[in-house]
Amino acid sequence: MHTYKTRKDVPIEETWRLEDIYASMDEWKSDYEQVRELARRLKKFDGKIADGATLLEYLTLEEEMEGRYRKLYAYGMLQSDLDTRVTTSQELRDKAIQLGQQVSSARSFFMPFLLSLEENSLTTFIKETEGLRYFEKDLYEAFRYKAHVLTKEKEEVLAMMGETLSAPSKIFGMINHADIQFGKVTSDKGEQVELTRGMFAKLIKSEKREQRKEAYQAYFKPYKQSANTIAATLSSAIKNNVLTSKLRQYPSALEKALFSDMVPKEVYENLIKATNEQIGAMHEYTKIRKSLLGLDELRAYDLNVPLVHGVEKEISFEEAYETMLKSLEPLGEEYVSTLASFKEKRYFDVRETPGKRSGAYNMGVYGVHPFVLLNHQDDIRSLFTLTHESGHAMHAYYSSKHQPQISAGYSIFVAEVASTVNEILLIRYLLRTTDDVNMRKYLLNYFIDSFKGTFFTQVMFAEFEKITHEKAENEEPLTADVFNHVFEQIYLQYNGEELVINDEVKYGWARIPHFYRPFYVYKYATGYVSAIQIADNILAGDKKMLQNYLTFLKSGSSKYPLELLAETGVDLTKPEPIQNALSIFRDLVSEFAEM
Template identity: 40%
Template sequence: MNTIKLKSRNEIPKEYFWDMQKIFTSIDEFEKDFKSLKNMSNDITYFHGKLKSPNNLLNFLKLHEKISRLADTLYIYAHCRSDEDTTNTKFQSLRGEIDSFLAELSSKTAFFVPEVLSIGKEKVLNAINSLPELKPYTFYLMNILNLKPHTLSKEQEEIMAAVSDCLEAPSNIYDMLSDADITFPNIKDDKGFEVELTDKNYSVYIASKNREVRKSAFKGLFSTYYKYKNTFAMSLTSSIKSFIFNSKMRNFNSSLESSLKPNNIPLTVYDNAIKAINDNLSSLHRYVSIKKKLLGLDRIHMYDLYVPIIDTPDVHIDYNEAVKIVEEGLTSLGKEYLKIFKEGIENGWIDVFENKGKRGGAYSSGSYDTMPYILLNYNYKLNDVFTLAHEMGHSIHTYYSKKSQPYIYSDYTLFCAEVASTTNECLLVNHMINNELDKKKKLYLINQQLEQIRTTVFRQIMFAEFEKITHEKIETGTSLTSNDLCIIWHDLNKKYFGDEIIIDSEIDIEWARIPHFYSDFYVYQYATGYAAANAFATNILNNPNASLKEYKKFLKAGSSDYPINILKNSGIDMTTPEPMKKTIERFNELLNLIEKNI
């Protein structure tokens, strides 16, 4: 048997590399700028205790921007170069140096926020009015000052910083337990070979066409987690208590408020998302029923949810063909958008193929003064085509944002981060479904989008509901044991998936393998991001001219306002249930399509 060996980087044509020469032409050039950065950063401490003067405040902000922009550029270069070949010790060294320096820089500028808060809103506004050059910083400074009620005294902040390691201990314990200490049993794979089950390869076996394989993977994984249920319960409830302690110390009314308020996101956004999904769970129940029918099962179990109803099409898509497919799928975004897309393809934004030592996965990354670089590991599959569309969505969002905003507002918040990338995916899959003539491929594409909505919207909102229940119970003094957590999780699964599916007892411990629960109230943003993206895509397809103009407004906004306002100003009001309802409408359309095509 011939073994296909992974190519080394020098075996891949340079036309498929990202162009790092546009940042630095040599390591010497990088090190020269790094030296300048270190010298500049020493000057920032001059302003400590002097920010009451409007001129000093302005000069600090200007110097801080200059330092930050150069630091960002050095960071992008070092990280991208180390990711393209993780065996290159020189690039690993550069990465380590810039990471250490950024921690040092953060320490040097730590005086800024407390000092602005000590000046107070009235005096800062007076400074802005007296010095026109400060006006562009108004939103930035007001955002800091609006959180003054939740910022502690210098002494209290020092105490909180000192105990931060202790407060993060539950998360660290969880990581060690789930990643290092747990071992799973062996199972038999599709070919009858005995293989070691791991948390990583579980996703392969739970999607197996062989029901016995996915059943043994399911039972093997969760029965192992169940053995550690009390430890996992202690780590999770301790993490929740740490978060609640932090929110109380910072004078928030609840832990949920402490997570949402810094970005000025109303609590109703969280509650509306849960309510909208709860009001439409019949759609998910219908999906389960259709899946049961298509899989030819008398009874459907939790371990049957991830098996594809249609096999992945055995297609080999050359990269250049993938570019054409994505370009055609994004035609509705207009000539200007496609021109930027082509610029990214032709001007070295993308590092395309896998090579020995290259970091896995895909991402979009860049700074204000670099191109928005994209790392891919293109492998000629249909999923790789969608990954290209997704990452280009991020990069073109970054492109518009930095072209339209000053440095200070050129980034975008996590709440908005996945919207542009997912809009691209929604438009692409819609185009492909509408234009696919092969019945099997069409069904596959329909199922792909159904699964994306099921896992990104329904499933993440179920997670969000679990977080809300557990945090509120602990906030009111209720103690939660592992059995309590299992009952809450079981009941949620029963409610979300309906009466037609058997809620296997093993699923009750699934909460123990969700690392996102240690980043409190994070997961709902996957669902809201998808809902906003789907709403944009739907509007663009139904009313291209007006909706495209609104969408561009979103792409150009960066962080110049709070995320809810940015979306609302672009026609998507996340304070209402409408975007989530549009997602459910699309889910129902896809269910109709799948029934029509089977």
């Protein structure tokens, strides 16, 4: 595995070419001033839009401002993430964020103005001014919210309360990142060292059970100690969400969250119902894990340790890229050759270096290209990460190439589909091409654990959110004891009675930042089941599915998410995609058990 002490040591072909966004800082500064000027000009439209021509002029300027702002923000963020210690990069990002506040302020008048119009007035504007047809879909989309917009005075009050309403999330962030201290654990060398989140992620997979247990207990200890404080924070977040849902006259907080994507609540409810009806395979996997680990009692700190060993090998970035491209050949020559070019064009920043942001992500910059951040470790997990992020990159590339700026971005609801299709194709390819029995068992275990983390865990979280929001809507108390009880019950419900519950388990809710972005995590699960159906149908030779999927990748947000998926052949308003995915999971567990 390559290790680098500085970015200068990394081969240039494994780094981003950020000059693709701006060739010089002078260009960035020029855009910065342009955005400030556009923001000033847009403010002057407040109270002045009385016809279609003026409306078109406003919208055209706003789109130009948005496009320029996204570029300069992306540049600042990408620079900063390459080395978070560099002050000048941080300042660049901070300047972009501050400018974003000016951008938001400049156009804050527009939505209340638009919704004050009668729909027939807007229709007249569009008919009389041809250029408005480009904006037509978004303008009418805004009218869907009309029933949920308050009077101007009330909207102004809510806007002023924005920081207060978002306070629980900010407070939790401070508790979670600044105040939580995990204490000391024993290292492999027998030394007492401070536990970090990164270290915990490694220790919880340790083959030494006492080491796993020690890390698990140390990790949860501060959450237990702060449970009442965090419960007050989460309770406030949930109650704020319920309150704003009521004020805006949504039937429930759930339906408010689903409104923007036009997702009926039945999709959310069917996901939970269908999963619970076929949860038996998850319970069976829990039993298999207990058996393979040779334990009298299976505990929560035993659920992450790999069950297959001795298959890890070094996979260079070059080999990983070639393997990925081979696995994606079912998507067609154009897809593969396009993705192959990404490496040559330096769309990837590959290596871990001091100060670089951890993890991996893709950022698509409209009018430029995708930028993928990796911290490649030359192992099989890095191969999967590369393949996952490349799915996001291809989605962003195709949508930007085939859609105008207004519809090039895609909804988070469908964001994980392209990345997961790639992962499914990769693991199917590896399973198909390996002759090593132990490697096959490792891959099956990897597939099962991926399924568990991306599907079952997210559905479990989604059910927790549904239950706790309903309690708030029924004016029931939300205390640490209530959260503990709900979380412990559903944790056992999803993992099975073979698991002996530690006291720490019930505090699992206290560490999840996603709960401050309500009804978000279910999208991971719906994306996963959609991807499985798409990938397996393509592998089965379904030419129509392949064509529809490539069209999906090029569609951005030109239609609502459920419509886009339905056109590929995945209908999430019905339980079949979920049942199909759960059937595949059951088959994976059965094959794994028989090996």
